[in-house]
Amino acid sequence: MFEDRIGQRTNGLKGFWAVLAMAVLLGGCADMGQQQQQPEPDTAAAASPSSDAAGANAASEQPVATAPVTRVVTKTTYVRVRRGDTLQRIAQKHGASVKDLSAWNHLKPNGHLRAGQSIKLVSKQTIAVQAGGAANSAANAAGSREVAAEVARHANSVTLVWPAHGRVVELFAPGATRGIEIAGKAGDPVIAAADGKVMYAGMGLNEYGSLIIVQHNKDFLTAYSHNRRLLVKTGDTVHQGQQIAEMGSENNDRVAVLFEVRRDGKPVDPMPYLPSSPQS
CATH class of the missing domain: 3.10.350.10 (LysM domain)
Known part of the structure; x- marks a missing residue:
């Protein structure tokens, strides 16, 4: 079983970054699409006396700015x-x-x-x-x-909180596992470990099941896998402690969240960045 987990983590590395790159690309394309689909102004309507009157009425109905x-x-x-x-x-x-x-x-x-x-x-x-x-x-x-x-800025570190309350059932091992697994019950809250932007939220990788990737700065991101339900979408801004998913067992043999910390694209041990215990 442990060898199976190692194989899944190793095979999933390239796919992980392919999904993230696609999310960034799609985000850029979406912005371009929105810009290209903006309608041309209706000059005839703008010159119409009735539209001027409607505009005046709309302006009069706008709420007065408050201090x-x-x-x-x-x-x-x-x-x-x-x-x-x-x-x-x-x-x-x-x-x-x-x-x-x-x-x-x-x-x-x-x-x-x-x-x-x-x-x-x-x-x-x-x-x-x-x-x-x-x-x-x-x-x-x-x-x-x-x-x-x-x-948008570079950082030498990141301050995290525990993404879930539960027992750590798998520790980080360089070259073998790419994060830690925190066990719990189906539906338990999975929270954002720090403020950031959701770079990906979806089912793009079988090895990870339902996956969320959050970018915290130019050097650090976190990933949350095997969720039962996602509560955020790609492009959302999230804040530390905000619930982003429900714990599950998607593509996993137990109910747990696989939590990863990556620095400059490389998996690192999440434990040094976390408080001493999930209850801290």
Whole structure:
């Protein structure tokens, strides 16, 4: 069985990148198609007095712009502990209190930290949005712009959260497995490990079953395989912690999500990029 898994992972590598390349190509073609199919303006209608009147009426019916209001949003990030770090030092560096850090991470205030451990930071940010129904769309647009900027830049690392709560039933092994498998029950949530753009969502590879690929920056992407149901589509912007799929057993002999981290196209061990446990 283990040899079968190795063969599937190895044979799936070329197909994985072929699917991703096709997704990028199709995305570009779709944009071009939309541009080419734009209708020509109707000059006759534009010169018509009735259309002028209709335009004036439509303009008068448009809602009056409202003044922007402020909105407080909560953001969760993770930092990796370096040798010699303490909770007090991390708290001072990031403008938090030791008490809050301890509570967020279920640690004792004087507890020992180990190098490589992930520490959760929770912050509140105030953003300006339009009042009324435009508030959510304005906030979403701002979030999408931030993610797009991050996806477009190079990065030396990526801070991830666990894509599922469950037991790790298969570890990463260079040349043998290309990620880790986290077991669970059919329908359990699979979440985005970090903000990013969905580069692919579909059934393009038999070895992977129902697959989602999320690009986080120019150097890192994550992949989520064997899902029962996909909740996002190619081109979507996703945020860390957002549910993107339901766990399943598509083209797999158990209910689990195969989670991969790839840096510059090469599979790397996801564990160093994740908090110490799925419950962290």
